[in-house]
Amino acid sequence: MNLKELLKVADKIVFAQTGQHLDDLEEAVLRGTLQHETYKQIAKDFDCSESNVRNTGSKLWQIFSEELGEDISKSNFRSAMERLQNSILFNFAQNVSGSLNICGESRHPPDIPDPISLQENLSNFKSFETPHQDLSEMPDLGGFYGRIYELETLKTWIIKEQCRLIAITGISGIGKTALGVQLVQQIKDEFEFVIWCNFDPSRTLAEFQTNLISFFSQSQQRDLSVSVPKALTLIKYLQQYRCLVVLDNIHNLFRSGDLAGKYQPQYEDYQTFFKQIKELSHQSCLLLMGWEQPRIVTEVKSKNSVIHSLQLTGLNLKAAQEILNDYGLTKIDKIETIVKRYQGNPLWLKSIANVLEELGESATKVLLNDPLFLPEEVKESLSQQCDRLSELEKQVMSLLVAENHPVSLVKLLENSKIISADLLNALQSLFRRSLIEKQENYYIILPIIKQYIASLNDL
The missing domain is CATH 3.40.50.300 (P-loop containing nucleotide triphosphate hydrolases)
Structure with a gap:
């Protein structure tokens, strides 16, 4: 059945249950549902509130559920309606289509079975999909x-x-x-x-x-x-x-x-x-x-x-602050510096929050004076990802670690013996792994990654 036919059958079901045809909003909700639109999108298209659309949808699903003896919801409405073409209900809708006034001029269609008898006829009908x-x-x-x-x-x-x-x-x-x-x-x-x-x-x-x-x-x-x-x-x-x-x-x-x-x-x-x-x-x-x-x-x-x-990139300052607040760190000093140092990474921020929670917020000063403190949990997560790198990527990472500022592709080629094709492939792979960033025509390694690799070189 096409969209028009689906809406036509839906109108007959609602009429059989309520004696009323679909109004404009009800039809809009059903039409949007059949087209996989969200309630928010339906509300925008119909120019009304989302809550009004949700309430209308809820009433409609209740009508269909009671009439058909199945749990009907927004997610399974279309599949349920499509299966009606081979059901008793669909045959009923086709048989009475000539006697119903689809335009809504008549409110008293003749000889429509009452909901109880219709319910009895559908008692064994189990072809509706539920989520x-x-x-x-x-x-x-x-x-x-x-x-x-x-x-x-x-x-x-x-x-x-x-x-x-x-x-x-x-x-x-x-x-x-x-x-x-x-x-x-x-x-x-x-x-x-x-x-x-x-x-x-x-x-x-x-x-x-x-x-x-x-x-x-x-x-x-x-x-x-x-x-x-x-x-x-x-x-x-x-x-x-x-x-x-x-x-x-x-x-x-x-x-x-x-x-x-x-x-x-x-x-x-x-x-x-x-x-x-x-x-x-x-x-x-x-x-x-x-x-x-x-x-x-x-x-x-x-x-x-x-x-x-x-x-994904790091969280903004407000979201990062919520993480620290959840750890009871509501008055931490230099919060912006900490968030920037750890690139707004939720796991890294939680690891730092654990340290500050256990050692006290006075540890913040020590933490900020450290070149870049790496909790063990952070080291473990970085190890799992960095251990996957190819030898070519590791060479490029070492080149970036040696630089104190963003570096151009030309300078990387000058400072290494890596052929240009291999260098480009390695940079592309590292970027896809989110281990480096590109700033216009320059490349930079994330500070915490740089510190991690430097710590490995010191071993």
């Missing part, structure tokens, strides 16, 4: 700080633009998983299926796909009178249903000791899988998070692409 969520692997991280812009950007890409493949990347501790958790909590009801997977280094693509297919197929509740089809391929599920699949720690797919984004031999078939997600038409979204991302993501720069990448 299915497997978030057992999604961590509970507690407080969430800042990232309002990043959240809105991701929601726009996923809900409004319906992007198929999105990567969240950034240095260790920057808050990729925390952002992903917050995002899923806010948009999960927009999907029929939601699953969070932490990438297991022992999990092959075949095992990953089998687990997803098992989740999709076992979650379905179908009418016993309708034959159950054989298990679909994964892409068929993503095409037939609106699914959100989150894959965390994606960097485990890639080789250690090589440039960023190069697959380990046993995971090279993931490259074909990601290409399939990008190129084949479907209504689902695969969200990837990790220190590195597939090159198919980094190669796409078009604003209108179905693929997007979000590289």
Whole structure:
């Protein structure tokens, strides 16, 4: 059924329950829902408050739930309506279509079954989809700080633009998983299926796909009178249903000791899988998070692409202050200096907050006089990421550590024996790993990374 037909059937269901046709706002809510719009977008398009739209939607879902004997919500409304074409209710709607005045001039359609008899006829109808969520692997991280812009950007890409493949990347501790958790909590009801997977280094693509297919197929509740089809391929599920699949720690797919984004031999078939997600038409979204991302993501720069990448940077001063406040450090001196030193990285700030909480805020003065204090937790997180670097990247990092100011590509070439092609590839890889920054035509290593590497050289 097309949009017009879906709305027509929905109007008949509401009329059968309430004796009233859909008003303009109700139709706008249903139309926006069928087009995968958020309540906020519907409210903007209709020029009314979001709360009014939510209240109207809530009343409509209650009407459909009571009339059909199923839990109907914003996320599963479209799939439920589409399945009506083979149901008793759809046949009823077609039979009475000639006697109902769709334009709303008549409020008394003849011979419409009462809700009780309609409910009895639908008592065995089980083909409606309800939202299915497997978030057992999604961590509970507690407080969430800042990232309002990043959240809105991701929601726009996923809900409004319906992007198929999105990567969240950034240095260790920057808050990729925390952002992903917050995002899923806010948009999960927009999907029929939601699953969070932490990438297991022992999990092959075949095992990953089998687990997803098992989740999709076992979650379905179908009418016993309708034959159950054989298990679909994964892409068929993503095409037939609106699914959100989150894959965390994606960097485990890639080789250690090589440039960023190069697959380990046993995971090279993931490259074909990601290409399939990008190129084949479907209504689902695969969200990837990790220190590195597939090159198919980094190669796409078009604003209108179905693929997007979000590289996280540090928190702003206000969000960083909230972290310290949560540790009881409300009157800490030179907060701006501390946040700048540790680049607004949530993990690094929490590590510093732990030190100050245990040793007292008087330790702040000592901490600020230190060239750059590195708590053990910070060293461990940096070690995990820096140990993955290729020998070529390590050479370039050493060159950057030796510089006290941002350095140009020309000077890097002059100061090293690395050929230009290798140097460019190494710089690109380090930038993708969020270990260096580019300021116009100059490159700089992050201070805390510089201190960490310098400490290794002193061993």
